[in-house]
Amino acid sequence: MQTILIVEDEKRVADLLKIGLEENGYQAVVAYDGLMGLRLFRSGTYHLVISDIILPKMDGFELCKEIRKCNEHVPILMLTALGSADDKLEGFDAGADDYMVKPFDFRELNARVRVLLKRSAERVATTPGHISYADISVNLDMREVQRAGVTIKLSPKEYNLLVYMMENAEKVITRVEIAENVWNTHFDTGTNFIDVYINYLRKKVDKDFDRKLIHTKPGVGFIFSDKI
Structure with a gap:
């Protein structure tokens, strides 16, 4: 029980x-x-x-x-x-x-x-021990994130958002999909908390690196990719 x-x-x-x-x-x-x-x-x-x-x-x-x-x-x-x-x-x-x-x-x-x-x-x-994409890697057991050998400190929700985006790399994901899979809730179009967290994540994952991984697709959602 x-x-x-x-x-x-x-x-x-x-x-x-x-x-x-x-x-x-x-x-x-x-x-x-x-x-x-x-x-x-x-x-x-x-x-x-x-x-x-x-x-x-x-x-x-x-x-x-x-x-x-x-x-x-x-x-x-x-x-x-x-x-x-x-x-x-x-x-x-x-x-x-x-x-x-x-x-x-x-x-x-x-x-x-x-x-x-x-x-x-x-x-x-079902969770494997590690997940990686380009120069960023996540130890899922220790919940540790590194990019190009640099340790990145994330809040619990930023971490979950990053893992979800990495698991769906090269695919455009909508705000509705993020809300349902990261926040386990329905997306309220009257709030911007998903965009706020995307910006939080960008500042930690992309700001100090030349190659950007988190991209916005206007009117659609976001994509995690090193090919844009």
């Missing part, structure tokens, strides 16, 4: 999540503040974390960062009333995999949980 850690200080919402997840075959454990959530995570084995952002003692962003220090792969779903693009960007930059805004439909949340757990299991089962 897969175990999910819920970090939610509003008891009504926490109870709703726990009951709903257990009815769908998961084991659910609840923490009512960020520090309690971190203690529980460190002392147990969890397949997924659902966390609010506004929490007593430690907010959800800090909790997410601390969890990522312990485990870089466990899926984290942010569930919060903070729904601005800046809030989403901060959540993704802290290491979150997906983001849902309250009030939420439990059926949608359950569907996202299934997708996150499935992709996590597939990644563990």
